[in-house]
Amino acid sequence: MTTVGILGGGQLARMLALSGAPLGLRFLVMDTAADACASQFAPMIVGDYRDEQALGEFASKVDVATFDFENVPAESARWLADRVPVFPNPHALAVAQDRLAEKTLFRELGIPVPDFAAVDSREDLEAAVASIGAPCILKTRRLGYDGKGQFRLRTAGDVDAAWRALGAQASTVGLILEGFVAFERELSVVGVRTRDGEFRSWPVTENWHVDGVLSASLAPAAVDNALAEQACDHARRLAHALDYVGVFALELFCRVGVLLANELAPRVHNSGHWTIEGSETSQFQNHLRAVLGLPLGDTRMLGHACMLNWIGHMPEASVVHAEPGGHWHDYGKQPRDGRKVGHATLRADSTGALAEALARVGAALGRDLQVAPVIERLGG
Numbered sequence: 065m066t067t068v069g070i071l072g073g074g075q076l077a078r079m080l081a082l083s084g085a086p087l088g089l090r091f092l093v094m095d096t097a098a099d100a101c102a103s104q105f106a107p108m109i110v111g112d113y114r115d116e117q118a119l120g121e122f123a124s125k126v127d128v129a130t131f132d133f134e135n136v137p138a139e140s141a142r143w144l145a146d147r148v149p150v151f152p153n154p155h156a157l158a159v160a161q162d163r164l165a166e167k168t169l170f171r172e173l174g175i176p177v178p179d180f181a182a183v184d185s186r187e188d189l190e191a192a193v194a195s196i197g198a199p200c201i202l203k204t205r206r207l208g209y210d211g212k213g214q215f216r217l218r219t220a221g222d223v224d225a226a227w228r229a230l231g232a233q234a235s236t237v238g239l240i241l242e243g244f245v246a247f248e249r250e251l252s253v254v255g256v257r258t259r260d261g262e263f264r265s266w267p268v269t270e271n272w273h274v275d276g277v278l279s280a281s282l283a284p285a286a287v288d289n290a291l292a293e294q295a296c297d298h299a300r301r302l303a304h305a306l307d308y309v310g311v312f313a314l315e316l317f318c319r320v321g322v323l324l325a326n327e328l329a330p331r332v333h334n335s336g337h338w339t340i341e342g343s344e345t346s347q348f349q350n351h352l353r354a355v356l357g358l359p360l361g362d363t364r365m366l367g368h369a370c371m372l373n374w375i376g377h378m379p380e381a382s383v384v385h386a387e388p389g390g391h392w393h394d395y396g397k398q399p400r401d402g403r404k405v406g407h408a409t410l411r412a413d414s415t416g417a418l419a420e421a422l423a424r425v426g427a428a429l430g431r432d433l434q435v436a437p438v439i440e441r442l443g444g
């Protein structure tokens with residue numbers, strides 16, 4: 065019996081465990097919170113990721129380790145990797161944890177990026193705003209997620225406010241200033257690479273965010289083949305350069321037909337949740353196959369899919385259950401403002417049928433769902 069260890073016990077670990085059950089896999093999850101939502105499906109070790117005793121116990125009980133949480137300290141990942149196989153490798157994790165390191169790597173690989181500059185002091189910030197120009201975004205280099213740790217500067221006059229908001233973090237997690245990209249679309253490529261270096265990706269996905277949090281994903285994205293191939297090629301080269309094993313997402317902005325890389329998520333990704341019902345093989349299943357050295361499953365799509373995130377609290381489920389291609393996911397989390405508590409995927413054989421299903425769900429739930437832009441993209 066193979067046991068897969070997962071560092072981090074959120075919904076990604078939960079969906080990995082659910083996906084691994086038919087493969088006969090066992091799981092052990094480590095998290096700092098005893099009520100982490102994966103604990104409903106997998107045994108847990110509760111402890112700090114820097115605690116060698118807890119990590120040692122975890123290492124002694126698993127055959128392979130992977131991540132649900134990208135901010136596990138890179139030193140802890142390295143410590144673990146000396147004892148048990150860890151995928152993705154700690155170097156790839158460390159690069160993806162640092163916006164400056166990842167953007168520098170993108171640039172080295174010839175993957176275009178928004179303008180960026182490291183900011184270590186208030187003088188650096190002023191100089192960076194002067195050279196990059198406003199609007200721009202100041203971000204923490206490390207530990208940000210769901211748009212947290214970011215400050216948007218509309219004009220150079222916002223330097224004071226930006227420094228007040230994030231300046232104290234310059235000496236802890238570091239800061240980076242990025243040019244604001246007036247993109248037409250946000251896209252992501254969810255890819256997977258095996259221990260032998262085989263790479264596959266799912267069809268490119270278009271994503272809509274509200275206040276920095278993913279709200280809706282549509283697959284396949286309505287982009288031309290050349291652009292989709294370029295996006296996948298960026299992802300392939302990145303995975304190869306990092307000797308990456310497992311699933312990851314490359315987030316991209318598309319502006320006047322040019323792709324600019326935003327960030328690399330070194331794990332299964334929210335914009336790939338639609339693959340559970342919308343693809344021959346889900347991102348969760350293929351991540352497990354990759355880290356275990358098993359052959360990958362086919363990543364082709366089954367029709368068209370749209371995922372809607374439930375943020376803050378779960379809505380009424382019945383309208384999604386009533387849809388022929390409606391699939392409900394409740395992560396079993398306590399409601400909390402801004403928290404991802406579940407999602408739904410609508411799957412259909414045609415763009416028209418998907419647009420109709422979205423219209424019904426949007427009308428019934430009446431929440432601030434991003435269904436209108438998705439329907440528009442579907443040509444509805």
Ligand code: ATP
Nearest residue numbers: 178201208209210211212242243244245273276327
């Ligand atoms: P995630 O939850 O995806 O890990 P995050 O906190 O790491 O989010 P980003 O992905 O950098 O943050 O930013 C969140 C969202 O904010 C992006 O998806 C995009 O909508 C917007 N955004 C971020 N950077 C830029 C930029 N340079 N130009 C325009 N919009 C941006």
Ligand code: MG
Nearest residue numbers: 208209210327
């Ligand atoms: Mg991120």
Ligand code: MG
Nearest residue numbers: 210315326327
């Ligand atoms: Mg992001």
